[in-house]
Amino acid sequence: MTEPTLSDFEDDTAIFKATGPPDHWLTTLNTGIWGFASDNESSWERVSAGDLILFHSTGSDTHDGNWDSGIIGYGIAGTKRTKEYPLWRSEVEAGENAFPYIVELTATHWRGNIGGVSGAEIGEKSHEQIHNDIESLLQNRLTLGEIEEETGSRFPVMGSFSSPSDGQQHLRLLQSEPLTTVRYRNRDVEQAESADEPETASQSFDHLRKREGITLDGDALFDDLYFDPDERRRIQSAVESAVQSGKHVIFTGPPGTGKTELAENTCKALLHNDQYTDYQISTATADWSTFDTVGGYMPRDEAGGSLDFVPGQVLERLPNGDHARNELLVIDEINRADIDKAFGQLFTVLSGQPVQLPFQQAGSEVEILPADRVDWSSQPASHEYVVPESWRLLATMNSYDKTSLYEMSYAFMRRFTFIRVGPPSGDLEQAISKYVELWGIETTEPDEAAVATVWRTMNSHDRAIGPAVVKDMLEMMSAMEPATIEEKTTQAVASYVLPQLEGIPQRKEIVQQLFETRVDESVLRQVASEVLQVPLE
Template sequence: MGRGWGSLDDSGDYFVVLAGYNEEKDVFALWDADLRREFSYSETVQIKEKTLDGAVENGIETQIRDLKKRPEKEVAIAATPDSLREAIVRRARREHVRSLADEHLPDDWNDSPSKHYQIEEVVLRFLLDDREDLTTEERRLLVQQSVADDLNVNLSTIQDKCGRKLYRDEDGTDYHPDYFDSDLEAIEGDWEASDDPWQGWDAGEADASTADAATLEATDASGMDDTAAKTDSEPDWGSWDLPRDAFETVEGPPTAERLHFPAEDDEPPVTHQIHDALRSGKHVVLTGPPGSGKTELAEVVCDHYVGDDYELATATDDWTTFDTIGGYRQQRDDGRLEFEPGVFLRRFLDPGLRKADAEPEPENEWLVIDELNRADIDKAFGSLFSALTGNNVTLPFDTEGGSVTLHGDPDDDPPVTDHDYYVPDDWRLLATMNTDDKSSLYRLSYAFMRRFAFVSVPVPTEADEISPELVGEYFDHWDTELPDEDAIGADGDDLETRLRDDLADIWSAVQAVRPVGPALVEDVLNHAVQTMEARGVVEYGPAVAAHVLPQLDGVRGDEIDDLLGEMETVEGFDRASAERFAEDFLDADLSDE
């Protein structure tokens, strides 16, 4: 086959392995032929020298690699001749696991590199786990923890990939964590029932040179080295060639099915405002009172443009550049200080894979920062400002490879290293800011504000704007199921009408004291519905105490007293529980004069 793009011949009745041989180290390298069905003979397939050295020492070593032409991750394997049989078995098993995952898991299980690798690794380890005394859930948790440990990430990260980011309703608002276990059981059933041709020759004396055992398709002198295993003392991990352009792969603004924003006569819909700001190159801060839906809206926006490739972080008042940019951290194994990136830099380079001795991997994960103005912005984001305006910044940290550099210039073409962080042109930061939380806010500097577009999330801010009809509009977007039975003395239609009237009165009373958004009203509704189902009565006092009153910190006691007095006009509101909470938690003096 000549130079250029070619394809592996996998039409025969044999298992195909794309492999190479390093004569100096006497080590084979096996790449994933299934993922590399199309590959370029004009480029050398690479494997790290560190991986080959690991094989020399241990017999077999793996390396996680990104693929430029596909969204999945590849697990390359290096093996000495004595371990070649085991390496081919591993290669075949992984391909078989992938085919079972394709059959049983949702179609988008492998639509991003980290999601593909983590799910595939969990499934593979689950199938190889033979502890019959454990339940499916227990086995799954154990293998998820082992994958998390190997990647140096939280268990919740792995569970998220196997849960919320894998199983969602069509509108993307819900997920079903139990689905993964049932799919694992189905995969395991097929795994145990399937013919495993590699198992037979794994136990015997296999000759890797025979065609009936495996076809080792190695590269030749027509474009690749005949070793097909390029190594470098100076690591060369390619360029920051990220295939996705967030704004070319979607059509139009996002839609928020579960959120409702009252139409403003003189303004375009809030999702259109966000869409226009992002496409113009701005990062976005969503502003509004508590419960206005800012955080959920930010996640809806990210999901629209980049799918699962975003991270949500909540700001705190003690954030520094150590949390956002990164800093030196002592390593547990040898006590050395090594630079570890913070929540911002981790969006551009996958640190978990680096801990697993894989090559540095370019990332393009958007970032959502919740409650941004709780952080001291200048202290926490100093170096970020320059990068957000297209400048390169050399940070005061060093790795073995060089100084840590943040490349904000979209025209820059830095090498992929463990110390270069490139901000892609389509990368965006979204943040939320509570406009009514002035008691604990840091002042936003002009230097910060001019780098962002501020979009106000529309909610009714005046008491006279709230009506049963408006609450009914929100009802149409909430997925609360009202009780079917007439245990509370009203049929379904009458109950919904009553709830709309009651919630409108409660919301209006609160709004006269401090603006809150509809999410808090939805919380009151859901709480009240649970009370109805449990005791057959409509009761709002505990729901208001649990969800609304915590937002009134700093409000004078006499105003809270008047507020509770207004709510007493609502049938089913007993102020006793709300009054106790206000006195204990808000330190409000509600005693009669």
């Protein structure tokens, strides 16, 4: 897993240190909880959601087993509450609730061999099992000697909870080695989700062998979309050739040109092929990591239990074990995600190579296998996720932010066909009338003419806008009746066009050209100066 770095947190994020015996940290790993004693309520009250807590393991466990002290990971604080039951080893053996004030962590990040730690509750483990688990948990820990050598100061080991002055340096040192991420949810949520999942046991996997014969329903591809005949033929030909030749697809273009609708319609246009079982849409974010796309460990319940591998967005679409699914996946705005951080092992997967993940499922290493490595005469094992030859990943990318495109490796890019979806050219008045008919908007010819002029002005620069922005403008103008055409156009431009110009060098020139359309120049001048931070004489 890829752990968050310092740049992912706010500058004023509080960093605390929690000290406890290594067997207590085993429980925190499996539950996502850290506790405070009754006489330490004031420390518990200092913690807020989003704070970071460094995990300091002492040199001995609660039964005097001896290890080297060190920092073994960190967690991100979530909600706080009290508990009324024993949870940690010392509590369970004493039959008391010694740490009633708890912080529920939204995620934890560990330096050790997390896959080697048993998910059983602490009371069910033998002393030998606990010692083995501690050995795995403490692997690769950041020792106190290493901290002193790197920072020139000693780590504050005294006290069960404190705020170290060098917390950011300690976190940076901790992140110098790869960390394994674990995220948490309670059993009630998981059971509710699993209850909604269809039964897939004993399904046939025959349909997953097929690659040839994939066809595209052209009518479904353009459902609720309008393109002129030439553009329609170009897009359909590009999509067909991509999916039939084994390529994944990224639709690129300016905002509002219909990229997301085309990606979803492509899925609908493919579902009549019996190779596919469904499709899903997900929107990328800057917070995505391989936990979101590939998967990672997650406990089954808050009071302990097995630490299970949970598949991410991509693996959840693929067949494994008794799941004979082959779901198309659409990732909207893929360039919002850090490609390297979010896709990790998928670079190799999309290049057609097998990948072994650093996680275990049903006692075996989780594997992602290309279809040619699988014997379809028997279903895959529960730890095997197979990429059928017919499976496709579709994505959209805003062409105004191409940075992520150049961060993709060649092995990643060559698996995709990039299809541009641009704004219409030519007679924009005629195009608007076609769109208005498609959208079912009640508008007027003057409104359409005014918007067409604005649209033509924008598209004459390298900040073109698509039909979706035009739709927003017309809907606003229709709702503003009986205002003047200048009032309506000015408000629509201020609301939907000016935000598209933020940060581009030509924004002053474009705004000055917009003054020549049917707008109230004095009002638009004032709004543009405030929104775009440019002087307009």
